[in-house]
Structures are given as C-alpha cells and as structure tokens.
Amino acid sequence: MRWLAAGLMALSAAFTAGCGGGKATANGSNNTSLSQSRLTQAETRAAGFTKSGDYQNAARQYAEALRIATTLENADAIAANAINLSVVSQWLGRDNDARAALDAVLTDSHTAFSERRKIQAELRRAIVELGGGNTGAAAIWAGQAQQRCSATNCEYAAGILNVRAQIELDSGRAAEAAQLAQSAAERSRSSGSRVESANALRTLGRARYAQGQPAAAIEPLKQALEIDREMGDPRKILADLADLSRAAEAAGDAAAARDYKERGLAVSRAMNGGRGAPEAALTR
Amino acid sequence: MSVALPTRRFAGIVAKVNAFLLIAFVLVLAFLGLVAYKQGWFVHQSPIHFVTANALGINKGMPVKLHGFTIGSVNDMELAQGGVDVKLLIGSEYLRRIPQDSRAKHARESGVIGASVIDIVPGKAERALAEGAQISFEPARGINEIIDDFRRQAIPAFNEVKAAMSQVGHAGEDVTQILANLRQEVEQLPATHRAIRKLVEEAAQATADVSKQAAVTLDAVDKVSRTVDRTIPEVSEKLVSTLQSIDAAAVQARKTGEEVQLTLRAARPLVEHSEVAAREAGDVLGAAKRVWPLSDSFKETSDGLLPIDSFEAEGKGRSR
Numbered sequence: 075m076r077w078l079a080a081g082l083m084a085l086s087a088a089f090t091a092g093c094g095g096g097k098a099t100a101n102g103s104n105n106t107s108l109s110q111s112r113l114t115q116a117e118t119r120a121a122g123f124t125k126s127g128d129y130q131n132a133a134r135q136y137a138e139a140l141r142i143a144t145t146l147e148n149a150d151a152i153a154a155n156a157i158n159l160s161v162v163s164q165w166l167g168r169d170n171d172a173r174a175a176l177d178a179v180l181t182d183s184h185t186a187f188s189e190r191r192k193i194q195a196e197l198r199r200a201i202v203e204l205g206g207g208n209t210g211a212a213a214i215w216a217g218q219a220q221q222r223c224s225a226t227n228c229e230y231a232a233g234i235l236n237v238r239a240q241i242e243l244d245s246g247r248a249a250e251a252a253q254l255a256q257s258a259a260e261r262s263r264s265s266g267s268r269v270e271s272a273n274a275l276r277t278l279g280r281a282r283y284a285q286g287q288p289a290a291a292i293e294p295l296k297q298a299l300e301i302d303r304e305m306g307d308p309r310k311i312l313a314d315l316a317d318l319s320r321a322a323e324a325a326g327d328a329a330a331a332r333d334y335k336e337r338g339l340a341v342s343r344a345m346n347g348g349r350g351a352p353e354a355a356l357t358r
Numbered sequence: 359m360s361v362a363l364p365t366r367r368f369a370g371i372v373a374k375v376n377a378f379l380l381i382a383f384v385l386v387l388a389f390l391g392l393v394a395y396k397q398g399w400f401v402h403q404s405p406i407h408f409v410t411a412n413a414l415g416i417n418k419g420m421p422v423k424l425h426g427f428t429i430g431s432v433n434d435m436e437l438a439q440g441g442v443d444v445k446l447l448i449g450s451e452y453l454r455r456i457p458q459d460s461r462a463k464h465a466r467e468s469g470v471i472g473a474s475v476i477d478i479v480p481g482k483a484e485r486a487l488a489e490g491a492q493i494s495f496e497p498a499r500g501i502n503e504i505i506d507d508f509r510r511q512a513i514p515a516f517n518e519v520k521a522a523m524s525q526v527g528h529a530g531e532d533v534t535q536i537l538a539n540l541r542q543e544v545e546q547l548p549a550t551h552r553a554i555r556k557l558v559e560e561a562a563q564a565t566a567d568v569s570k571q572a573a574v575t576l577d578a579v580d581k582v583s584r585t586v587d588r589t590i591p592e593v594s595e596k597l598v599s600t601l602q603s604i605d606a607a608a609v610q611a612r613k614t615g616e617e618v619q620l621t622l623r624a625a626r627p628l629v630e631h632s633e634v635a636a637r638e639a640g641d642v643l644g645a646a647k648r649v650w651p652l653s654d655s656f657k658e659t660s661d662g663l664l665p666i667d668s669f670e671a672e673g674k675g676r677s678r
Contacts, residue, residue: 117662121662123663146580150661154661154662157663157664157666158662158663158664161666161670162664162667164670194663194666197666199667200671201666201667201668201671202670203673204672205670205672212671230666233387233666233667233668236671237668237671238666239454240668240671240672269665269667270667270668271671272594273667273668301459307669309669310669313672318418
C-alpha cells in the first residue's frame, strides 16, 4: 500500500508542478506582454503624432518607447526608437537631443545591436552633424557607416554616398562631390530608392554649378524636380526650383530663371499658408 | 493511551484503501494519457521550414492546413539571415501528400476576418517533400492592396459617370435657355397681332380716302378695294391659325422643358448619392482599419522606422 500511495503522491506532485510551472511561465509571459503592449502603444501613438505633424508629442512618445524598450533589453526596439527620436528631434530643431538619442545605440557597447541598426544610427548621426554644419564630425560618422555598409552590402549605400557628396560640396571640393553624387545616383537607381536618387541628382546639379558649369547642372536638377514632384515633398521641390533658377540665370536664360523663381515663390507661399514667403531659399 | 477499535468494523480496511488508491492511480494515468493523446504526443511529426522577410501575423501554434485540413502547426520562429525562419511540425503521415514544389501561404480562413492559418498550396512535383526541407513562402495579400486595386478600378468609372452627368446638366441648361427665348417671343405675339390689325384698318381707311379723292380712278380703286377686302380676311385667318399653332408648339415645348428639368432634378441626387456613397465607403474602410478583428489585417508592413533621408543633412529638416 505504501508504494502505491507514494507513487500516487509522486504523480500528483509532478502534475501539480507541471501545472504550476505552466502558470508561472504564463504569468511571466503576461508581464512581458504588458510591457510589450505598452511599447507597441507608445510606438503607435508616436507614429500617429508624426503623421499628423505634432512632432512635440511624437518626440515624447518615442522617448517613452525608447525607455520601455531599454527596460525590456530589446535591442532592435531600442535602436529603432532612438533613430526615430533623433529624426523627430532634428525636425524640431533640437540637434543636441537628436545626437543624445543616437548615443543610445552608438555609445552602448553592451547591447548587441544588429549591423543594420548600427549603420542606420551612424548615417543618422552624420546627417545630424552635417545639418548642424559640423562637416568634420559628419565625415567621420559617414566614413564609419560606409565602412560597415561595404562589409554587409547594405541598402543605405546611396544615402551614405549622398551625405559624403554633400560634405565634399560644403568643403569646397565640387569635383569630388560631383563624382560621389554620380555614384550615389547610379547606386540609388540600381537599388530602386527614388528619394536618394533625387537627392543625388540635386547634389550633382549643385556640384556642377559650383564647378562653373551651370548649363550642365540644369538637366540633373530637372530630373530631381520631376522625381520630387512625384514623391510630393514641397521642401525638396522648393530646393530644386531655387537651384534651377540660379543655374538658369548663370547659364544666361533669364526667362527660365524668372519662371523657376516665380514657381518657387508660389510653392514657398503655399507652404507658409499664404502668409508671405521666406524668399531666402530662392535668393540664397 | 491507546484507543480500542472495533475489529469487525475495520476488517479488510487495508484492501479497501489499496483498491481506492489503485483506482485513483489508474484514473490519473488515463487522464494524463488522454491529455498526451490530445496534444499529439503519440503522433510522429516531421519538421519543415520556410524563411519569410516579415513574420507579422505568424504565431507559434498557428495551424498549418492542406486543402483546408489541419495537418500540423507552427512550432518555432527565429531570426535568420534575410528574415525569420519559421519551423512547422507536420504529421508524418501527411508529409507524403505534399509535393516537393509546394509553397506555404499566410491566409485567413474566411477571407479577411477569419483566423490566420498557414495554408500549404500543393505543387505538381511527383516526389514528396522530405523531412526538414525548406519550402517557399508567399505572404498574405493585405487589405490595403485589395482596397488600392478596388480604388484604382472604381475611380475612373466614377469620374466617367460624373462627366456624363455634368454633360447632361449642361444640355439641360441649353434647353432651358431656348425655352425662355421662345416664351419671350410668344409673349410678344398678341402685340404683333394687334399691329397687323391696325395696319389693315389703316389700309381700309386709306382706300376710302383714295376713293374720295380720285373719282377718275374710282373703278380701279374699287377693284383694288374689293381685292383687298377679299384677301385681308384670308390672310387674317391664316395668320390667326399660324399664331394658334405657334402657341400650341410653345405650350408643348414648355411642357417638355418642365419634364427635362424634372428628370435632371431626379438625376442630380443620384450623382450626389454616388459621391456620398464613395466617400462613405472610404470612411467605412478607414474605420474598419481601426476595428478589431480587422485591425490585424491592416498593420503596416514596415518596421516603423522613419525615413533616413540624406536631404535632412542640408539643414532643411526643421522646416518640415
């Protein structure tokens, strides 16, 4: 009888432990699900605010998502939210916040971020630095991204080349800038990135203008304008029209220059809701 | 202190307890066996796998179906080179029914609303799939794509209907203008009639004067007067009948115009309803996107990363 009772108890104990163990796992899973759910909610809210143009709240939600992702040690989510926070911060004109957000990826040696995320963060940092006029720092970060990208044959090659071309152009080396922009245009064409293709063509046009070839600058700028109109980004359309106006004027076509300038002013006024136009972009 | 138990009452107690425990033991074993059977522990299962760029909507335990019949489930998922490696456990007895060139498809049981399943679409190869083999995977076609297709096909049709109705509307305006002009002319007819009568009277008067003044030409004038007297009533009658015909035509034209206007009035709400219906369909679809259980079907396929655009490096990012 004793062996029978012992066997029964052992079986019961095993069964109870099995159920209890399952329960504990489920509880743990629930906790994780709760945090995961909060993370998803914050990311969704941030995306919604970004779409509606409320960048203040979008930045707040991306910061919250970054905090939750850090508590979960979710490397991919940390990187994605840090990059998004840097993008929105830059749109708000907070370059320091944009840099600080990227530090979550670039200075953390303990978390195993994927090579793709590291490239994204380094490219973003280069963009933030160049946007703030720090061409030296931008060149360093773009170089690191380029090195990592070459090793993995990544999708951001055209973007990196475009940033490097802009760095060269800002540093007064127009020939090198034209060469890099040409490579970026070819790369973006093969990868199918129309955004970077337009950026490359715009930079190529500017580089040719800077080289004293305004007539040769017009064609790539026209192509960039065509793509940007298809993509529907008024900031880029305005930039293209401004560059075209300058190039046409330098090439001796005063009528075309005037036409581009008037179109640019119309876009600029419409961007500002009809309340006057910041003509600086067109007369730069 | 010892308690004396009645020996007759507890005779054979050990055997009874043993029997109770034995039955309980057997029942527990049977229960465990049943659970194991239901969980499929006694069925031999074979693994196969596929790699997808995006595992959104795929979960562990999701059923795998062949011709709508459940043959296994999703066992495990892990990040791999180029996406997510999804492992499926298929009942070994069903593996021989899956040809080598079969592919897996993420589908829903009832269109867009039902539960998600992995559907195995059988190929045409003669040899069956081997254990552990990799098969190709086809992601689900999202509702967004279906709606875009519908919109692409529906919008030109709506535009054509709108243009046709607009042309009908313009034609109606022309008819109205013509009828208005005609009505104005008809309103002036009595005045014209009076003027003609006055003219006839004056002619008669002039004839009388001439007869008084010219005695020599009296006969001739008399003849003319008789002719005039004979002709004028005929002309007058013809004129009256012509005016009556014009009047009837004007009434008919007015009636037709009113009918055309009524038709246009009836057609305009139809066009407006079509536009409202199209707008409302858009709203309903937009709302459906946010409502469970459809919301899962509308999830964005990207990883939620904002675009990394080298244009921002020009320092124009903030003027967005």
